[in-house]
Amino acid sequence: MNRAVNTMMLLVSIYAALTMEVSTKTILCHTDNHEYFHKQYGGCLPCEKCNPGEEQMNIEEWVSSKPQSVFTKYGPTQCPECVTCRSGFFNNGRAFECKRCKNCTLYNKHEVEPCTSISDTECDGVLTNKGYV
Secondary structure (H helix, E strand, C coil), X not given: CHHHHHHXXXXXXXXXXXXXXXXXXXXXXXXXXXXXXXXXXXXXEECCCECCCXXXXXXXXXXXXXXXXXXXXCEEXXXXXXXXXCCCEECCCCECCCEEXXXXXXXXXXXXXXXXXXXXXXXXXXXXXXXXX
């Protein structure tokens, strides 16, 4: 419970810092938009998409794992790290999120190849009450 309260307080503090205005122009970079604040550039730059088999780390976990100095009034100065897709999900290209693996039985088919972190489940045939056709 204490960790949840601390995480919530951290998120509120970060939100307050991120919503401050800079002179007449508001510069506000958001991890939700897959961007970060680059000090030398003076604005937001896009985060790189994750490699096949990976997805961007959960934002709440990422925020709680970073020092406060990563977050400025303009937004985070880093992008969330990429981590291996969760079980039951895959990413076969460059993306921020993994997609849910196909469930062959929902298509009345049987599984030919299981889902991996880089490929979806392959289905074939038709299920019947007596087995596969």
